[in-house]
Amino acid sequence: MVSHELTTPDLKSERRVRHAPRFFNMNRLTPYFFLAPAGAVLAVALLYPIGYMIYASFLSWNPSQRIHEADWIGLRNYTNLLKDPNFIESFFVTLKFASVVVTLEMVIGVGLALLLDRKIRGMSVLRTIFILPMMIAPIVVGLMWRYMYHPSVGILNRTLKGWGLDPIPWLSDPDWALPSVIIADVWQWTPFIFILSLAALQSLPQSALEASRIDGASTWQQIIHIKLPLMLPVLIIAGLLRLIDAFKVLEVILVLTNGGPGLSTEILSLRISRTTSEFRELGEAAAMSNYLLLLLLIITLGMFLFNKVMDMRQQRLRAAAQEAG
Amino acid sequence: MPKIHFDHIEKSFGTVRVLPPLDLQLNDGEFTVLVGPSGCGKSTTLRILAGLESLSAGEIYFDDAPISHLAPKDRDLAMVFQDYALYPHMDIARNMSFALRLQRAPRAEIAAKVQRVAEMLNIAHLLDRKPAELSGGQRQRVAMGRALVRDASTFLFDEPLSNLDAKLRAKMRTELAEMRDTLDKNMIYVTHDQIEAMTLGDRIVVMSEGVIQQQGSPEELFKTPANQFVAGFIGSPTMNFLGGSLAREADRLWVRGDGFLLPLTDEQSGRLNGNTPGDVSVGIRPSSFSADPKVGAPIELHLAVSEYLGAQSVLVTRCGEEEVLVEYDSATPMKSGVSMTFGVRPEDIMLFDRASGARL
Ligand SMILES: Nc1ncnc2c1ncn2[C@@H]1O[C@H](COP(=O)(O)OP(=O)(O)OP(=O)(O)O)[C@@H](O)[C@H]1O
Numbered sequence: 001m002v003s004h005e006l007t008t009p010d011l012k013s014e015r016r017v018r019h020a021p022r023f024f025n026m027n028r029l030t031p032y033f034f035l036a037p038a039g040a041v042l043a044v045a046l047l048y049p050i051g052y053m054i055y056a057s058f059l060s061w062n063p064s065q066r067i068h069e070a071d072w073i074g075l076r077n078y079t080n081l082l083k084d085p086n087f088i089e090s091f092f093v094t095l096k097f098a099s100v101v102v103t104l105e106m107v108i109g110v111g112l113a114l115l116l117d118r119k120i121r122g123m124s125v126l127r128t129i130f131i132l133p134m135m136i137a138p139i140v141v142g143l144m145w146r147y148m149y150h151p152s153v154g155i156l157n158r159t160l161k162g163w164g165l166d167p168i169p170w171l172s173d174p175d176w177a178l179p180s181v182i183i184a185d186v187w188q189w190t191p192f193i194f195i196l197s198l199a200a201l202q203s204l205p206q207s208a209l210e211a212s213r214i215d216g217a218s219t220w221q222q223i224i225h226i227k228l229p230l231m232l233p234v235l236i237i238a239g240l241l242r243l244i245d246a247f248k249v250l251e252v253i254l255v256l257t258n259g260g261p262g263l264s265t266e267i268l269s270l271r272i273s274r275t276t277s278e279f280r281e282l283g284e285a286a287a288m289s290n291y292l293l294l295l296l297l298i299i300t301l302g303m304f305l306f307n308k309v310m311d312m313r314q315q316r317l318r319a320a321a322q323e324a325g
Numbered sequence: 326m327p328k329i330h331f332d333h334i335e336k337s338f339g340t341v342r343v344l345p346p347l348d349l350q351l352n353d354g355e356f357t358v359l360v361g362p363s364g365c366g367k368s369t370t371l372r373i374l375a376g377l378e379s380l381s382a383g384e385i386y387f388d389d390a391p392i393s394h395l396a397p398k399d400r401d402l403a404m405v406f407q408d409y410a411l412y413p414h415m416d417i418a419r420n421m422s423f424a425l426r427l428q429r430a431p432r433a434e435i436a437a438k439v440q441r442v443a444e445m446l447n448i449a450h451l452l453d454r455k456p457a458e459l460s461g462g463q464r465q466r467v468a469m470g471r472a473l474v475r476d477a478s479t480f481l482f483d484e485p486l487s488n489l490d491a492k493l494r495a496k497m498r499t500e501l502a503e504m505r506d507t508l509d510k511n512m513i514y515v516t517h518d519q520i521e522a523m524t525l526g527d528r529i530v531v532m533s534e535g536v537i538q539q540q541g542s543p544e545e546l547f548k549t550p551a552n553q554f555v556a557g558f559i560g561s562p563t564m565n566f567l568g569g570s571l572a573r574e575a576d577r578l579w580v581r582g583d584g585f586l587l588p589l590t591d592e593q594s595g596r597l598n599g600n601t602p603g604d605v606s607v608g609i610r611p612s613s614f615s616a617d618p619k620v621g622a623p624i625e626l627h628l629a630v631s632e633y634l635g636a637q638s639v640l641v642t643r644c645g646e647e648e649v650l651v652e653y654d655s656a657t658p659m660k661s662g663v664s665m666t667f668g669v670r671p672e673d674i675m676l677f678d679r680a681s682g683a684r685l
Pocket residue numbers: 338341343361362363364365366367368369370516517
């Protein structure tokens with residue numbers, strides 16, 4: 001009896017030792033096993049199209065050809081684009097559109113959120129009304145604004161006329177077309193910044209805000225020293241999302257101006273779509289898409305890198321101060 | 326330092342009335358403690374004074390000047406919040422200097438003040454950290470420091486020690502007591518811990534459901550509580566209350582209960598002044614029991630449990646239906662489950678009206 005009791009644990013421990021490596025391996029593989037389906041979906045839905053696009057950008061490819069019939073022309077699509085004044089202009093129109101639109105939306109959206117973050121009766125109705133534009137399909141937004149911008153029967157010019165002012169050639173004048181398009185986009189997408197800012201504001205630590213009131217902060221100082229810095233992480237992400245979206249905007253401009261007059265509102269995505277359908281240059285369109293993708297990647301990475309550098313600098317300062325102190 | 330006068334202030338949240346008219350006058354340079362059970366309106370009173378909450382009725386005066394229309398920043402107060410309320414994105418130095426920076430004080434002066442207070446509170450080595458990188462006790466000191474760097478006339482503390490462990494709390498209590506003696510400021514301190522109230526307060530205000538039950542020095546509250554609520558709230562372990570009835574026998578007033586018959590002193594009979602309700606509550610502090618039954622009048626108690634606390638033990642005993650706590654010298658061995666006779670001196674008991682709770 002005694003010997004039995006002594007040997008049993010011994011046997012067990014021996015077996016455990018022998019099996020340990022295999023269990024160990026299994027445990028290490030388990031997470032990848034569970035990740036595999038997601039990885040597969042990612043590969044099919046994301047990596048494959050991107051790879052396809054990159055491959056296509058090296059071809060001189062007419063839509064009537066199969067992809068393997070197209071000629072391999074190396075980087076010629078990319079170099080041609082850099083020499084193409086129309087592409088360059090379109091690129092800068094996009095840059096101008098995106099930066100102006102995002103700046104305006106951030107300023108107005110955050111401003112509205114700061115203004116409407118209070119408990120007044122009817123505020124919830126007001127907030128709902130404010131976010132309506134975002135829920136409308138972009139094509140519809142484009143049509144709506146086209147009617148409003150109509151030179152003679154549009155509400156805008158009729159109002160101007162009613163006030164005795166000259167009508168504005170909203171969509172037909174190259175100097176006015178981009179601002180008009182920007183107004184429509186700001187109208188539709190400011191609510192996005194607005195609701196995110198409002199959510200960020202409402203999750204701010206209330207007692208810190210109260211403490212700042214006692215510490216003597218005016219409403220403005222509270223916004224600048226407490227609210228905005230605490231909202232910053234949300235604002236950065238919101239701005240980044242809007243920026244990425246603004247670079248890809250298509251439908252509203254397609255309906256409003258179709259890129260005109262001239263090239264004044266021809267943003268990149270519009271040019272890409274025209275390159276495929278009108279100029280029938282699939283390879284060049286793919287190269288253009290890749291330039292756009294690259295630009296967005298650089299912006300995103302730049303943002304993350306900036307955050308990281310700031311973080312690290314702060315840590316270094318702290319470490320240095322600790323050594324000194 | 327201004328004299329603060331709450332002139333019949335009222336506060337309702339919607340239909341919920343939190344403060345019925347409350348009238349309170351605070352003296353200049355006093356350390357006042359508001360104490361009461363959870364939800365009795367202490368924080369609300371403090372927040373109204375700070376201007377974070379509006380008044381439903383009444384007025385607050387600083388030296389006879391009404392202030393309820395002033396914004397918090399114009400009231401010259403500093404406040405320490407129950408949950409610290411530090412600014413998460415600023416390091417400790419910037420947290421502490423925030424108010425001074427808003428006032429555009431000279432930089433050198435700000436740095437000197439912050440350094441002095443930080444050294445006083447032992448947080449000088451933490452100045453360049455963020456609040457998230459501190460322990461609870463350190464954060465609490467920072468919150469205190471942020472209030473102290475300002476030369477406000479009045480300091481408000483809302484349960485500043487409630488999140489600390491027992492040892493740290495005792496230490497901070499001592500530090501606060503030292504601070505009280507060195508700073509000549511109005512301090513209003515909210516707590517539900519009667520020990521903090523007793524050790525810190527020049528004046529203690531006991532509240533229950535928005536109503537001030539009694540105010541006075543710690544000694545006054547302990548020795549002459551106005552009613553059963555105050556008597557039960559002040560002192561630890563809490564006072565025992567036994568049911569009894571008054572009877573006149575052999576030319577004296579006696580109070581008789583289940584297991585005891587105590588004579589009243591002349592002073593107690595005099596206070597009653599012929600007004601003798603039948604039913605009373607007899608209040609006896611746990612420290613008033615003597616192991617010698619010949620001291621005063623005898624009272625028979627049935628021992629249930631003995632709680633050892635070191636030099637002292639607390640005996641949980643029964644007197645009829647009611648539970649009675651007795652403080653007892655641990656050196657004497659005690660057996661549970663037996664009945665014992667203790668002595669109580671008549672001058673140590675307090676009588677309360679059973680119906681209204683008022684002291685008789
Ligand atoms: N914003 C509010 N809306 C509605 N009722 C409130 C509000 N703030 C406080 N109350 C109520 O007012 C009463 C008093 O609250 P208060 O915060 O002053 O209590 P307290 O004495 O500080 O309690 P504690 O010791 O738990 O902090 C409570 O019953 C609470 O439910």
